[in-house]
Structure formats: C-alpha cells, structure tokens
Amino acid sequence: MYIILLGAPGAGKGTQAVMLAEKKKLVQVASGDLFRKALQQETELGKKAKAYMEKGQLVPDEITIQMVLERLAEPDCKNGAILDGFPRNIKQAKALDKALGQKSRAIDKVVYIKVSEGELIKRLGGRWICRKCQAPYHEVDSPPKTAGKCDRCGGELYQRTDDKPATVKKRLKVYFEETAPLIKYYQGAGKLLEINGEGNVSDISQRILAALH
Ligand code: AMP
Numbered sequence: 001m002y003i004i005l006l007g008a009p010g011a012g013k014g015t016q017a018v019m020l021a022e023k024k025k026l027v028q029v030a031s032g033d034l035f036r037k038a039l040q041q042e043t044e045l046g047k048k049a050k051a052y053m054e055k056g057q058l059v060p061d062e063i064t065i066q067m068v069l070e071r072l073a074e075p076d077c078k079n080g081a082i083l084d085g086f087p088r089n090i091k092q093a094k095a096l097d098k099a100l101g102q103k104s105r106a107i108d109k110v111v112y113i114k115v116s117e118g119e120l121i122k123r124l125g126g127r128w129i130c131r132k133c134q135a136p137y138h139e140v141d142s143p144p145k146t147a148g149k150c151d152r153c154g155g156e157l158y159q160r161t162d163d164k165p166a167t168v169k170k171r172l173k174v175y176f177e178e179t180a181p182l183i184k185y186y187q188g189a190g191k192l193l194e195i196n197g198e199g200n201v202s203d204i205s206q207r208i209l210a211a212l213h
Pocket of ligand 1: 009031032033035052053054056057058059060064084085087088092162171
C-alpha cells in the first residue's frame with residue numbers, strides 16, 4: 001500500500017506519518033528527512049540540496065525524484081510506504097506514478113491534511129524535532145513529556161533553521177504555488193481524502209484512520 005500525506009509545511013504530515021506507519025506496518029519515507037540526513041553526513045546529495053533548503057526552495061526535481069525512487073526500491077519498502085513531503089509538484093507526482101506503474105503498482109490514497117494559513121505559521125514557530133528519529137513536537141500543542149527530550153527514543157530535540165519566519169513565509173509561498181495543485185491532480189484520480197488538520201493530534205489521527213477505512 002502506498003499512501004501520500006499531502007499538506008503545507010506545518011500541517012502535521014510528519015506527526016501523522018509516524019502514526020500511520022506504525023498502524024499500517026509500513027515505512028515512512030520523508031523526502032525532507034532524507035535531505036537533512038544527507039546534509040548532516042555531508043554527502044554529494046547533501047551538498048547539492050543545502051542552498052535550496054536554506055532558502056525554503058524546492059530541491060530540483062531530478063535530484064529529488066532519483067533520491068525518493070531509490071529509497072522506495074529498498075527492501076523495507078516492498079509492501080509500500082507512507083510518503084511524507086513527496087511529491088511536492090506535478091512533475092514529481094507523474095514521475096512517481098510512472099515508476100510505480102512500471103512495477104504494476106500505484107498510489108492507493110492521498111491524505112490531504114487541510115490547515116489554515118494562520119495556524120500553519122503559528123505551528124511552525126513552536127516546532128521542535130528529534131535529532132535521532134525526526135519525531136516532531138510543538139511547544140504548546142504537543143510538548144514532549146520531558147523538555148528537550150524525545151518521548152519515543154530519548155533523542156535531543158532541536159529547532160529547524162528553515163523554521164525561521166522569513167524562510168517559513170517562502171516555504172508556504174512555494175507550497176501554495178507548486179504543491180497545492182496536487183490536490184486537484186489526485187482528486188481527479190479519485191484518490192484524495194480531505195482531512196480537517198486542526199484540533200488535537202489524536203483526533204486528527206482518528207479522522208485519518210476513519211477516512212482510510
Ligand atoms: P520538509 O521537511 O518536507 O519540510 O522539507 C524540507 C526541505 O527539503 C524543503 O523546504 C525543500 O527544500 C526540501 N524538500 C523536501 N522534499 C522535497 C521535494 N519533494 N521536492 C523538493 N524539495 C524537497
């Protein structure tokens with residue numbers, strides 16, 4: 001099963017992807033996490049992606065598509081995956097459809113997590129991420145049990161540099177211009193499930209699970 005989580009930065013894709021991956025016994029494939037790992041390890045891929053990420057721009061399609069398709073070809077993805085942050089534009093969506101089609105597979109469902117712009121800005125401001133397992137937290141809405149420590153793995157929490165106000169603004173602009181058209185694309189394919197992404201985390205999880213049923 002292949003499920004895409006679609007939504008703006010701050011919509012809660014990461015949080016819900018972790019939940020869905022556990023429930024469905026599937027791997028979470030988050031393009032942003034793959035890039036951040038490459039950046040940390042200073043690989044060629046990381047060096048290519050760095051400038052784009054820092055500016056809140058999309059990394060060029062050729063680089064991104066190759067990275068994600070290679071990840072999806074790994075053995076732990078043989079039963080499918082929860083895709084988080086990919087595809088981010090129509091070109092990536094078509095490349096994904098084509099690659100899955102070649103293996104006689106297809107995207108099953110696209111969960112579009114809808115959140116108002118004001119709420120997105122508020123959320124991104126207070127976001128903390130685990131350095132080790134990437135689980136996201138929020139100072140106000142979903143704080144960790146112990147400050148600065150991940151509930152799941154005990155890892156150290158940090159704030160992403162691209163969560164600063166100017167970059168957040170740019171990332172949201174990129175989302176509305178390039179990624180939002182995917183809503184229509186997957187609606188047309190009869191795969192879109194629209195979920196109200198506001199409220200508490202567990203209610204949103206329940207909405208997603210109910211819609212997928
Ligand atoms: P995210 O963690 O999904 O917010 O991604 C962080 C950054 O990684 C984005 O602002 C982009 O620079 C880059 N990135 C992640 N996913 C993609 C994608 N599918 N296409 C292009 N760039 C991406």
